[in-house]
Amino acid sequence: MALSTEEVLSGLAELVNDETGIATDTIALDKSFTDDLDIDSISMMTIVVNAEEKFDVKIPDEDVANLKTVGDAVNYIVKAAA
Amino acid sequence: MTRPTLHESTGAMHSRIYAVGAARGDLTVTNDDIAGPIESSDEWIRQRTGVVTRKRASASRTVVDMAVEAANEAITKAGIRPDQIDAVLVSTISNPVATPSLAALVAERVGANPAPAYDISAACAGYTYGIAQADSFIRSGLAHYVLVIGAEKLSDFAKPSDRTISFLLGDGAGAAVVGPSDFPGISKTVWGSDGSKWDAVGMDHSWAEYRDGHGDVEWPTLRQEGQTVFRWAVWEMAKVAKRALDEAGITSDQLAAFVPHQANMRIIDEFAKQLALPESVMIARDIETTGNTSAASIPLATHRLLAEHPELSGGLALQIGFGAGLVFGAQVVVLP
Numbered sequence: 001m002a003l004s005t006e007e008v009l010s011g012l013a014e015l016v017n018d019e020t021g022i023a024t025d026t027i028a029l030d031k032s033f034t035d036d037l038d039i040d041s042i043s044m045m046t047i048v049v050n051a052e053e054k055f056d057v058k059i060p061d062e063d064v065a066n067l068k069t070v071g072d073a074v075n076y077i078v079k080a081a082a
Numbered sequence: 083m084t085r086p087t088l089h090e091s092t093g094a095m096h097s098r099i100y101a102v103g104a105a106r107g108d109l110t111v112t113n114d115d116i117a118g119p120i121e122s123s124d125e126w127i128r129q130r131t132g133v134v135t136r137k138r139a140s141a142s143r144t145v146v147d148m149a150v151e152a153a154n155e156a157i158t159k160a161g162i163r164p165d166q167i168d169a170v171l172v173s174t175i176s177n178p179v180a181t182p183s184l185a186a187l188v189a190e191r192v193g194a195n196p197a198p199a200y201d202i203s204a205a206c207a208g209y210t211y212g213i214a215q216a217d218s219f220i221r222s223g224l225a226h227y228v229l230v231i232g233a234e235k236l237s238d239f240a241k242p243s244d245r246t247i248s249f250l251l252g253d254g255a256g257a258a259v260v261g262p263s264d265f266p267g268i269s270k271t272v273w274g275s276d277g278s279k280w281d282a283v284g285m286d287h288s289w290a291e292y293r294d295g296h297g298d299v300e301w302p303t304l305r306q307e308g309q310t311v312f313r314w315a316v317w318e319m320a321k322v323a324k325r326a327l328d329e330a331g332i333t334s335d336q337l338a339a340f341v342p343h344q345a346n347m348r349i350i351d352e353f354a355k356q357l358a359l360p361e362s363v364m365i366a367r368d369i370e371t372t373g374n375t376s377a378a379s380i381p382l383a384t385h386r387l388l389a390e391h392p393e394l395s396g397g398l399a400l401q402i403g404f405g406a407g408l409v410f411g412a413q414v415v416v417l418p
Contacts, residue, residue: 042308045312061307061309061313064309
């Protein structure tokens with residue numbers, strides 16, 4: 001099922017909020033998970049697994065390290081869901 | 083020629099854990115004590131692991147010493163004599179020699195000689211493997227009383243500058259006496275392995291590499307791929323835990339306690355969330371002051387739960403071990 005960038009960003013922001021409490025309106029495409037949002041590796045994996053379920057995609061462990069920014073993750077999910 | 087019919091062993095109808103014993107490292111190591119080499123802080127370690135202090139053993143306190151101390155407590159509390167023990171199973175990854183086994187020495191020192199004795203190499207799942215074997219031995223008639231121990235001195239295999247696992251590690255031993263029972267006290271074990279993730283957690287290099295490294299290769303120590311292990315330990319192990327409940331024929335609201343391997347508080351918390359355990363279920367969180375003691379963690383956590391909440395005795399506990407291999411084991415037991 002094709003998903004738009006906006007749909008994925010919105011859904012991902014909810015998942016980040018659920019895990020970390022960070023306000024959804026501060027979660028933008030250019031934000032770094034570690035440097036800007038201060039999300040550690042364990043929270044990142046929780047978000048990844050929840051994103052897999054929410055968007056019905058697979059994000060292998062070896063790809064998680066490449067998801068540096070929210071935009072990286074959104075693009076990955078949009079492509080994986082296409 | 084007529085083939086004679088062989089005699090077979092026949093065992094008890096059921097088995098259960100009679101008692102548990104515990105021994106921890108004699109040193110309390112704070113996060114501040116170990117934060118320097120990993121350029122970290124007390125806050126960073128607490129936030130990522132839930133560990134506030136860990137117990138480690140001084141040089142003179144060996145893994146055998148801790149195993150024997152835990153075993154003696156379990157034997158005494160079980161109300162049996164050591165010479166009634168028919169098998170001694172020690173799960174460990176920190177026996178400082180490849181052979182002979184830790185178990186044979188423990189059997190000798192607790193007075194269980196000449197009981198069969200051997201080590202189990204199933205890392206953090208090892209205690210659950212031992213309980214599975216003890217249950218099977220007793221119900222098949224191979225043994226009447228089995229001493230199951232998880233014993234680790236992981237500080238011998240921790241690297242101060244490692245940021246993946248070393249700062250979590252603690253030292254200790256937990257023991258259980260398992261024997262025949264009038265009621266089912268150990269459910270069918272759900273266990274298995276996934277060698278496709280053999281590299282996810284374990285030693286950073288082999289003894290042979292150390293030997294041939296001419297001083298350029300450091301003493302082998304533990305390390306892990308944290309994210310891979312975390313994903314597997316929570317979401318895959320939640321499925322295993324649910325299967326163990328199904329095999330036991332119970333639902334989570336019938337549990338008195340949940341005793342997962344004390345790997346990391348974040349794993350324990352997320353695991354409990356995935357299982358949607360009711361608030362009535364006590365969750366073991368011994369890692370906070372003991373650290374991750376691999377095979378010893380489940381019996382140590384059980385021992386603490388029973389000491390702090392004696393009313394749990396006789397209740398049902400779901401215990402699940404998981405770790406290097408990767409390997410896992412889970413069963414529901416009646417708490418002694």
